[in-house]
Amino acid sequence: MATTSCDVAIVGAGLGGCFLALLLGRRGRHVVVIEQGPSVPSAGADFLKPPGLRVLARHGLADLVGRRGLRRDIIRYYHDGDPIQECHYPEGGFLIRPYRELVELIYTSCAMEGVDFWFDASIDDIAMGDGRVEELTLADGRRLRAGVVIGADGTKSAVRQALGIEQRTMPYERLLMRVATVPLSASVAQLNRLYFSSEGWLAYLYPINMDEARVFVGLPPEDDKEIFQDGIPALLDELKKFVTESSDAFNALQPATWQRIKVSSLRVDAYHKGNAALLGSAAFACHPMTGMGMSYTLHDAEILADVICAAAGDAELLDRLLYARYEPRRHAHRQLIDYGDALAATFRDRAAYLSAFRPDLHIHGRTAAPEVMPALQLA
Ligand SMILES: Cc1cc2nc3c(=O)[nH]c(=O)nc-3n(C[C@H](O)[C@H](O)[C@H](O)COP(=O)(O)OP(=O)(O)OC[C@H]3O[C@@H](n4cnc5c(N)ncnc54)[C@H](O)[C@@H]3O)c2cc1C
Structure with missing residues (x-):
């Protein structure tokens, strides 16, 4: 050839x-x-x-x-349900x-x-x-x-x-990541919110267009089997512990297809x-x-x-x-x-995270x- x-x-x-x-x-x-x-x-x-x-x-x-x-132009960060900081992006944002x-x-x-x-x-x-x-x-x-x-x-x-x-x-062995694309809810349309928990979980919710949102969930690997692989409806129970201002998105999360990301x-x-x-x-x-x-x-x-x-x-x-x-x-x-x-x-640690940020x-x-x-x- x-x-x-x-x-x-x-x-x-x-x-x-x-x-x-x-x-x-x-x-x-x-x-x-x-x-x-x-x-x-x-x-x-x-x-x-x-x-x-x-x-x-x-x-x-x-x-x-x-x-x-x-x-x-804003991302709001939460720890164990409390807002801890906002990051503001000037000049047209991201x-x-x-x-x-x-x-x-x-x-x-x-x-x-x-x-x-x-x-x-x-x-x-x-x-x-x-x-x-x-x-x-x-x-x-x-x-x-x-x-x-x-x-x-x-x-x-x-x-x-x-x-x-x-x-x-x-x-990153202590943090297994999953992502789903779900219908957009009002709270997600309003603001990008990134939640952390002292139990080693995170959830990030943001819009990707006028109709859909992306939801990232990070969790300790030992929790993944129970939550995502055995089909036990425990995801919402876990999220309710630390996701405080995005509950209007919850209904869409259980039926969503969650892909694992390495x-x-x-x-x-x-x-x-x-x-x-x-x-x-x-x-x-x-x-x-x-x-x-x-x-x-x-x-x-x-x-x-x-x-x-x-x-x-x-x-x-x-x-x-x-x-x-x-x-x-x-x-x-x-x-x-x-x-x-x-x-x-x-x-997982609010003070340590804020000082690393x-x-x-x-x-x-x-x-x-x-x-x-x-x-x-x-x-
Ligand atoms: C989960 C996740 C979320 C991220 N989020 C962000 C974010 O929000 N913002 C941000 O700035 N960055 C983010 N990043 C990082 C960002 O995705 C990368 O920095 C960027 O994609 C790197 O671009 P790349 O050109 O290396 O592309 P890649 O998308 O890695 O493309 C590599 C290409 O090479 C091809 N390829 C591989 N092997 C061969 C081969 N042998 N022959 C021919 N083709 C081959 C593949 O098929 C692929 O198309 C994220 C990364 C991950 C993993």
């Missing part, structure tokens, strides 16, 4: 892969995106926080993604848009830039030579040669494995090797309580696009630029992962003056 050549091969058509493809396509690079699924991925994040919105705005995409999404819709918009924009997408394409072999990726072979025999290869292929990244980059995955943090020892680099969940994963994975990934894609274009096909320069401009992102990601770990470790990171993606209202002002 024929070999295709391109400037950049991107493995994975998630948010990171699609956004990088768009940026490179706009700058005239020939990009091929290889995706193992039949389309862009459907499962994932719902919240795009201000830092990610700013990245999209820099590339003229703010209106496109914001047009039909929901805007919110966007709620289901992951698939968001990625599809970026993917659709790629068509205008001549990016090639190969769907249902699984990788059979990644040939390495001299510390560089030389060729990708697909299961159907197609071959792809690229000046630069990006592994945007999620937490189990085949590109990362081919590069021999070590990873450390840490499942949540782990992931750290790796390097973000690039020779002509290949890792992006998005192939490079790092943090606890979703930070709500920042997509924002960081969009900014990383921006840096990668600049580096790839600046190197202009010079392999040595590419390696040096990746080292100087992309590898330092590991530091920012490490802080985010540590922060997610701290939230997951403290949410960093509003600056939720709002700006960095340290800044706190913009959080303590419980006293909520009364």
Whole structure:
């Protein structure tokens, strides 16, 4: 079968892969995106926080993604039923848009830039030579040669494995997560509410459009069998203990389909090797309580696009630029992962959680003056 050549091969058509493809396509690079699924991925994040919105705005995409999404500017936090703080998002707040819709918009924009997408394409072999990726072979025999290869292929990244980059995955073992999509109720339409309990439970309720809401429930693994697997109607009894201002949503929860979500943090020892680099969940994963994975990934894609274009096909320069401009992102990601770990470790304990909580990171993606209202002002 024929070999295709391109400037950049991107493995994975998630948010990171699609956004990088768009940026490179706009700058005239020939990009091929290889995706193992039949389309862009459907499962994932719902919240795009201000830092990610700013990245999209820099590339003229703010209106496109914001047009039909929901805007919110407050999240209220509760502990054992009491409101403990509100996080306020200035300047237009954050966007709620289901992951698939968001990625599809970026993917659709790629068509205008001549990016090639190969769907249902699984990788059979990644040939390495001299510390560089030389060729990708697909299961159907197609071959792809690229000046630069990006592994945007999620937490189990085949590109990362081919590069021999070590990873450390840490499942959040004390907090099993389930999610359901239910009809929207008045309290959920009014405000995003995130509840924690000292018994190790959490519940997060928010709208995803004008008709539906998403409900995340986190619970100790030993409670999961009784609540979700044996079909015992004990979920509401548990939630009533600490979910105090969302009871109008309860009726919809019992009949809902609850999917289990595996949540782990992931750290790796390097973000690039020779002509290949890792992006998005192939490079790092943090606890979703930070709500920042997509924002960081969009900014990383921006840096990668600049580096790839600046190197202009010079392999040595590419390696040096990746080292100087992309590898330092590991530091920012490490802080985010540590922060997610701290939230997951403290949410049972009100005082410990409040002292671990960093509003600056939720709002700006960095340290800044706190913009959080303590419980006293909520009364
Ligand atoms: C439960 C949960 C909730 C989250 N909520 C938020 C949130 O609210 N806000 C936020 O900012 N972040 C959130 N995140 C993080 C966010 O989802 C990630 O940061 C983001 O999706 C990473 O994008 P990615 O490009 O790595 O995409 P992914 O969606 O991981 O895409 C990887 C793609 O690669 C493909 N692929 C894998 N292997 C291969 C292969 N061998 N060949 C070809 N294709 C392959 C997959 O099919 C997939 O399409 C959440 C994460 C989780 C787990």
